[in-house]
Amino acid sequence: MPSLLGNIFKGWAHYSKGVEEGGHHDYEHMFAMVIDLDRCTGCNACSTACYAENNLPVVGEDKFGARQAMHWMRVERYFDEPDMDKIAAAEETDTQSRGASFLPMMCQHCNAAPCEPVCPVGATYHTLDGLNAQVYNRCIGSRYCANNCPFRVRYFNFYDTAESWPAPMDQQLNPDLSVRSKGVMEKCTMCIQRTRAARDTAKREGRALIDGDIQTACQQTCPTSAIVFGDLLDETSAVAKIWKRQQVKLGTYKQNKENPDLRGYRIFEELNVDAKVLYLERVREV
């Protein structure tokens, strides 16, 4: 039966199928990321590259102080080392003797994303590329998704952002993605516009997407090559290899590794959000 009821039945069949397969629908790709915290120097290049690539507005000191900044990729800095203190307390407790800990934090594109089911209009959803997408022009700004995001990586346009680009700065705006207006939720898309371009190129050349076709802005600029991005379904991709080597699997909230020393871990794994960004632990001499 076509049209309305047909769609409903089709949708239900698809959904139940997904449920049986543990939520894994027929993905074409499963784009994921690896961030090596031992290579990461916290230099902030990724964040600025993100501003340049994704038309992120600059809000100024007051709004930043009101925590209304729009940095999709934020580099956090911590001065404590919970795991390290177990192994060996810092020898001089009155100095930062093992340096600081940096954490590049952006949307983790969870496979079981808490933000997706709660959006009243389905503006955020999972694409067939395994990305957690945000459709800006569908968003009505109920902000439920952001409330439900344990990573706090969803950013809301509290104001109109036009004044962030006084002429001629507006000429730098990337035409491949829209400038979000006030009242719209936005977040890291893993540079979906680059995916789109790469897919068109691949189709033009009559081939499938291969590893390295797509580089996210943060990955491309990272001076220490701490960020790796790729397709987990492609066994040969660098990302898939690292995930395999780190013995980290999707679709679980508890990894059982043969080698407990392996550095791979996902943040808030215990919440069973099934994040797709794998962090490699920072290493320090004791």
Added chain:
Amino acid sequence: MSAQQSLAHKHLTYEQAKDIDENIEWAKINTDVLRSMENPRRGYWVAMFISVALFAVMIYAEVYQYQFGMGPAALNTSHMWDLYISTFVFWIGMSHSGTLLSAILHLVHADWRKPIYRFAEAMTTFSLLTAGIFPVIHLGRVWNFYWVMPYMSDRGLWPNFRSPLIWDAFAISAYLTSSVLFLYIGMIPDLAICRDNAEGWRKKLYTWLSLGWRGDDAQWRNFRFTYLMIACFLIPLAVSVHSIVSMDFSMSIMPGWHVTTFPPYFVAGALYSGCAAIITLFILLRYFFKFEHFMTMPILDKVCKLTFVIAMVWTYLNLVEFASVWYGHDIPSKEVLLAKASGPYSPFFWSMMLFGSILPFALLSPWVRRNMYVLFFVSVFLNVGMWLERWMIVTPTLSMGHHPQAFNTMWPGWVEWAMVGGSFGWFGMLFLVFVKVFPSVSMYEVKEMVYHRKRTVYEDVDEMMDLHSGVPGPSSAPASQTTGGA
């Protein structure tokens, strides 16, 4: 006549043990109630002015927010919701009182509800209308609010039926519809009375509304059946509505929100705030409209006792929640709990505990239950406590959450406060209009009540001897269907 005088004399009514004086004449009931709907006095206009002013401020704030975005509300990346949602929950809660009084007490044949259920139902409807505002105005792109409704568009797009916000939309609209129906149907016989005593535009209005009610046998039979049916239908609905509202929080994964006991907790809280609001309005109406004959102290006494019981249920569920968090091993939830009790929001948390759990014990003292002035403030503070409770559910969680980078304290901006104040203005406006256009006491049910009381009196001989020695009454009780009517 002595009974009349003693009734008219307020102080004596404290001593009166009966819910209502069965000797009160039906004509007097009509005249008293109808009088309350006529030429408003200065106090009315003052109240109306304040309400309209508050509402005007709200309109201004909304326009401002529409222009400049949600920023002026001082929301931020971790506090995406704040007073909007908590006040929304508060008003939804208020709306449960009417249902409780009319539907539940109707089913259990607690006839003392009869003089006071009408304005309670009105309160239900109007607080729902107020609550409905908030989910709309809290949207970032409010001009697209209708996208949450499932409608046929050429885009072939549908809302996300997995989202609790969508469930809200359905539940609230369903509840609003049926409670309006309940209110209206319950009013039909009274509207007929108004029709018969009104002229001018009121005449037209009531004629149109009373649907040609003549009070004959068949009408009464269908009326009772319908009324009963809607009451039965309304009770599960009322419970479900606030359970669904609670799911906005309990379906999320945020510490302090992801709580299994939220649905009953919210329902209890809703009934609680509803009853408190009933006490407030009871006292106001009784005072301003001289309803001493109908809204008698014993009834108020019963409402107070009911309120106390519900308050204790709420307190229990509250403590259950704390305990389950405390003895659980979810660190973030525990952090949120501790932050509530000791963090920057702790004053509000503790005053909520004070107003919500300690203050109700005042209702145990008969003196408080009889002293309307004290009782008025007690009931108001009970509701303040309940509003704080909603705020303390929403905000502390958002100020902590899972990710330390997002920990921060946030105080609502002026826009939010304007909206909250304006909602009270809007509610007040509606209610003030209501009491002047519709009878805020159900005349026909009061008549019923009086009649039944008479019968019960005559079945109890001792009471007859004590109270009404020698007062003659109808020797044989006519069937109930002939009671009431115009």
Added chain:
Amino acid sequence: MSSTKIDRRNFLKVLGLGGAGAALAGCDMPSYATLEEGEEQVFSYLAPEEYVIPGIGVWYASTCLQCPAGCGVHGRVREGRALKLEGNPNTAVNRGKLCQMGQAALQTHYNPDRIAKPRIGAKEVTWAQALAFIKAKSTGTPAWLTGAISGHQGVLMDAHLNASGGGKHYGVEIVNAQAWRSACADTIGDAQPDLHIDKARSMVSFGADVLGTWISPVKFMADYGEFRAAPRGVLTVIEPAMTLSGANADHWVAARPGSEAAVALGVANALATEYSVSTSALPTGVADAIFTMTPERVRELSGVDTRTLSRIAGTLMSNSPSLVIGDGSYENAVAAMALNLMLGNIGATITPGADLVPADLAMRDGSTKALANFAKNAQSGDIQAAFISGANPVFTAPDGLNMKDALAKIELKVAIAMFEDETTQFCDVVLPLASPLEDWGTHAPPLGAARGEIHVQQPLMEKLHPEALGLGDILLGLAQDAGAAGLDDFEDYYGYLRTAISAMIGTGQEAAWQDVLQAGKVQAPATQRSFTANGSLTINVPESKAPGKGELILITTARQGLYDGRHANLPWLQEAPDQISKAVWDSWAEIHPTTAARLGLKDGDYVTITSADGALTTRIFLYKGVHPDAIAVPMGQGHTHYGRYASSVGVNPLNLLGADTDARTGEVSNTTTVHVQATGDNRYLVRLMDIDRQYGRKLTATISADQQRRNQSNKQGGA
């Protein structure tokens, strides 16, 4: 290229603006307005080139001029607008990587505060008038005051100076590596040796921010990435206040300001005594100094205890080859080189650099010595005409140099600048400079030069302000006016550059030229230098002065980002949180908690910092990454005239510095003694995160290096 120019202009004027305007409509409510027929305009090209397709980005290779490192970049151009910069993978310096300053070069170009027209005094004039004015006023020998400059711009500048009676060139960089360079020159006879961090297994830095602002940060960070890969290298940093390098150190040691050299010699002492490493490779003067530097002495000088010294020595011994670097003062660098000599790193992780064959192409690095000299000579009236470009002496000069008075003594001050800044306020003539994305040029990166690489800079798009001229064009014009030889037959700098490069690559064919442009670099002939030991070198260990009662030692730190202040007008970098304090849009002073407790200060308190040369008021940031005797204020903020984004934001610590210079290098000292006084005000210092703890969450987990070695040994988790 002249043919493509017109196309690019069409690009810009034509689709560009429309596209941008449309993009701004975003997904706001009335976006349907743009759907109305005839609402928007679309232009067509006149005669586009084959590779120019609307809607498809084209990548041009160029060079980043945000800092002296001179990284190669690829710029994405679409509809005639430069949209994004990425590193150029072909270059040996940055290998396709870029730092945040490079990313923000776009905002230097698109900045709304660019200078559009020449002006004399306050009134705008035409180029002709401006040049006539300069010609009339320029009596005597001109002087050039620039930042680090290299390539053919340098050549033309020399030509101009020589032709106009041998004026001097003052290269000014506040953030520089002069101490390291002169130390290298004195110890191994090569001022710019090539460093191989990636080959080292342990690196120790004495006051050199190798990952942040030192010489070529992106190159070093790229190497650092390899350095951390299997087998994992160990980084130790000894410095008074934590830099980006210190924040990434396995072992960070806080030394009293000016005492890093003592620590280095203490480590050398520990090596010699505990591990009996021979000091025969050292000049006797240095070796003696090492043996005078007993652990007790080190502790009293720097406050670093014996255990730390022997731990550093142990790290160096157990992870070789190692690499020791030092900067900040001449002694730091010499002591570091001494360690390198002892550990035999010379030739292993430190290899000779190379000299470009047209030697005048080489990079003329900036120094604060030049700044001091400029001030001195100007004061003494030796400078009649000054051409200032790429430098902001009024802002960057320490207060002790009285730069403003010095400038006042110069008759003709010509600023060739993109932005109005503190210096242009004092200049008679201000000429609009084209942005690096609109200009031609060649640049010899300080470390790329080791491979004889010269990066070519080409315009990514048409000039935003038609009247702005490239530095090369201006230099060429001035040199031609001055009658320099052999320049007459070039009508613009592009022509000159193309001829010069064609000569360099030995062919003038279009194809070869296009290859150069595509690669973004040209391989210049270079002769490898060789090391020569210097036996007569001595080192005098400074008596690092512990501050007196109620005094602290002020350190002016530089951060990748705002750098020395030149990037303060880029909103992206203003809003990019500082790497360590995570503060934005303001200045702050870093103080150790114990010091703050002693002074009764808490986080966010405003303090007045007073030195002999000035005073400033800013907020404090408490953390343990600074030595208790020190107070660190980062450079970059505190502009008074620098556009809408930078003006009146934060404070400029350079105003507190005096004029005292280093005996050996002539560099102006970047520390001074200050008094710190609370003003009583307190406001939250706006930053990304005011919580520094992880609350037991597993956010940035850390494992010990032993576990990691186990991983790497069984070929797992190396990543």
Added chain:
Amino acid sequence: MSPDRPKRRPFPWIRTVMAVGVVGASIVLGGQLLEQERRGGESPVTEAGPRVPNAQFPTDTFNGKDVPQPINYSHKLHAGDLGINCLYCHTYARRSKVAGIPPTSKCMGCHTVVATADEKPEIEKLAAMWESGQSPAWNKVNDVPDFVHFSHERHLQKFLFDNPDMNVKDSREVCAMCHGDMVEVTVAKKMRPLTMGFCNTCHENNNGPADCTRCHK
């Protein structure tokens, strides 16, 4: 309740059920009708519309307003009477997301030979612009919102180049799917609604991507 109540009429179950059924049925059927309306009739391929094998496309039409252009270029003349292939001028459509306006050089390529400036006043305008080195400012006729990513290249590839039964010289038919048959108009005119429903119908019929982010940016 009093004992002597008369027997009540039973609840009218049948009537209730019937009422509910009628309401439900009308909702479903109404949905069907609206749905059919949405996809523009049960049989999408009509005689009037263009003929592209292996493709079903919506036939919704749109009567756009006449947009004044700097030069009264006639599609009817060039594409219709002269039969010039659309892709000859709009050559970018083959390689890029935008079809683009042909560069002036392309116009002059012919008009220096045929219908030269001194013959036709319109060409004279064009020639004047060409001489002065400025390009005509055309007014956009067919446009999609800024949050939509529409690639001419992909659509041409699917319906024209990768379509076994299509010949490149018939590109007009493919263009007509979204632009209407341009030979019917002289100066360009919007002839299809180009709404999301329009796109969506075609994507459903020709199983184009249904993923929001493929088209929304």
